[in-house]
Amino acid sequence: MSLEHPLRLRRAALVGLMASATLFLSGCSSETEGQIRRLAEPVASTKEAPFVHDLWMWSWLAAMVTGVLVWGLIAFVSIRYRRRSETEIPIQTRYNLPIEIFYTIAPIMMVIVFFYFTLDTQKKVLHVDKNPDETVTVVGQQWSWTFNYNLGYDAGSQSYKAVDNKQVVHEGGTTADRPTLWLVKDKSVTFDLASPDVIHSFWVPAFLFKMDVIPGRHNQFSVTPTRTGTFEGRCAELCGVYHSRMLFNVKVVDQAAYDAHLQALAEQGSTGPALGSSEVNKTPGLTSEDTTGGEGTS
Numbered sequence: 242m243s244l245e246h247p248l249r250l251r252r253a254a255l256v257g258l259m260a261s262a263t264l265f266l267s268g269c270s271s272e273t274e275g276q277i278r279r280l281a282e283p284v285a286s287t288k289e290a291p292f293v294h295d296l297w298m299w300s301w302l303a304a305m306v307t308g309v310l311v312w313g314l315i316a317f318v319s320i321r322y323r324r325r326s327e328t329e330i331p332i333q334t335r336y337n338l339p340i341e342i343f344y345t346i347a348p349i350m351m352v353i354v355f356f357y358f359t360l361d362t363q364k365k366v367l368h369v370d371k372n373p374d375e376t377v378t379v380v381g382q383q384w385s386w387t388f389n390y391n392l393g394y395d396a397g398s399q400s401y402k403a404v405d406n407k408q409v410v411h412e413g414g415t416t417a418d419r420p421t422l423w424l425v426k427d428k429s430v431t432f433d434l435a436s437p438d439v440i441h442s443f444w445v446p447a448f449l450f451k452m453d454v455i456p457g458r459h460n461q462f463s464v465t466p467t468r469t470g471t472f473e474g475r476c477a478e479l480c481g482v483y484h485s486r487m488l489f490n491v492k493v494v495d496q497a498a499y500d501a502h503l504q505a506l507a508e509q510g511s512t513g514p515a516l517g518s519s520e521v522n523k524t525p526g527l528t529s530e531d532t533t534g535g536e537g538t539s
């Protein structure tokens with residue numbers, strides 16, 4: 242048999258694949274096309290986000306390679322060893338030691354590889370900047386968020402304190418009115434997460450990252466936003482009746498706009514830390530009955 246035949250087949254398959262991919266992608270806007278390329282991920286918007294992006298893409302690739310191999314083998318044995326006559330049944334093999342050893346070891350190897358890269362990524366994205374440019378204490382409460390600028394957790398005294406004697410200002414939302422978290426482009430920020438009631442989860446999809454906000458526990462992480470603009474944020478932990486209203490915006494701006502915003506918050510009297518949930522429970526749009534529907538409000 243000449244080599245020409247499989248080569249031609251392969252070329253035809255390649256052309257077919259490219260044609261269908263072009264056809265498929267030409268039907269999409271460039272935005273959807275980008276989303277397909279990122280496998281539905283938002284655009285990475287922090288310095289740390291690409292680590293998660295890489296883990297996501299490589300995991301998909303590894304899963305796809307495994308999938309194609311397994312589907313191929315299934316198809317191969319189904320065709321190659323199919324029943325060919327009414328009277329004769331194919332060989333019924335019960336044990337095959339090499340294959341059994343292989344399919345015990347192969348998944349263990351895969352888990353080890355995934356585990357290694359997960360740990361490696363985790364180490365990078367959970368890195369906490371001890372001397373960040375900005376510090377924000379994020380309070381997740383039923384059912385909105387409060388952002389305290391220049392307020393950080395002090396492990397020594399186990400309390401929240403103003404950072405570098407800067408003025409603490411805060412901005413809180415309600416279930417009817419989503420708050421906005423302001424950040425500075427290319428400046429690192431460390432988030433300290435606090436909850437006065439139940440477990441919430443602080444999630445900005447464009448950061449490709451989220452972290453639980455647990456009462457009585459001190460969670461923190463750092464990011465450096467790399468793109469200006471307005472992004473969406475939400476609570477990613479079912480935390481009560483109005484969990485779905487725990488939306489917020491993230492606005493990444495330059496230093497001057499950020500400073501002006503903090504100044505404006507100070508001028509309107511939103512000074513000092515706001516760590517409780519009482520503010521948010523006086524909520525326009527909710528009756529007092531609604532606000533007592535959850536657990537642990539104080």
Ligand SMILES: [Cu+2]
Nearest residue numbers: 441476480487
């Ligand atoms: Cu929540």
